[in-house]
Amino acid sequence: MTTRIAPQAPVWVSDRAEPCRSCGTPIVWCRTEKGALMPVDAVPSKAGNVAVSRAGSELHAGVVQPRQADGMRAAGRPVFLAHFASCPHADQWRTK
Numbered sequence: 001m002t003t004r005i006a007p008q009a010p011v012w013v014s015d016r017a018e019p020c021r022s023c024g025t026p027i028v029w030c031r032t033e034k035g036a037l038m039p040v041d042a043v044p045s046k047a048g049n050v051a052v053s054r055a056g057s058e059l060h061a062g063v064v065q066p067r068q069a070d071g072m073r074a075a076g077r078p079v080f081l082a083h084f085a086s087c088p089h090a091d092q093w094r095t096k
């Protein structure tokens with residue numbers, strides 16, 4: 001495995017990307033620890049705090065602490081941003 005300076009989304013994330021129904025940004029749906037589905041930006045973010053992992057046919061999302069997120073990026077692992085945080089139409093998500 002090669003280490004990249006700017007981690008990119010692994011294929012198993014980018015392959016599942018679909019446009020957000022509100023703003024068209026590519027997102028992937030991940031299962032949280034609580035079992036809920038959460039939209040996550042398909043492109044890793046410098047401000048990201050969500051670690052995405054593969055779990056069978058699903059993706060799992062886990063929120064990490066800022067220091068942990070920095071460590072992951074330093075190790076070449078992508079960190080993602082919850083789409084709730086970046087969607088310009090987040091109001092629509094929250095009131096749903």
Ligand SMILES: [Zn+2]
Nearest residue numbers: 020022023087
């Ligand atoms: Zn959106």
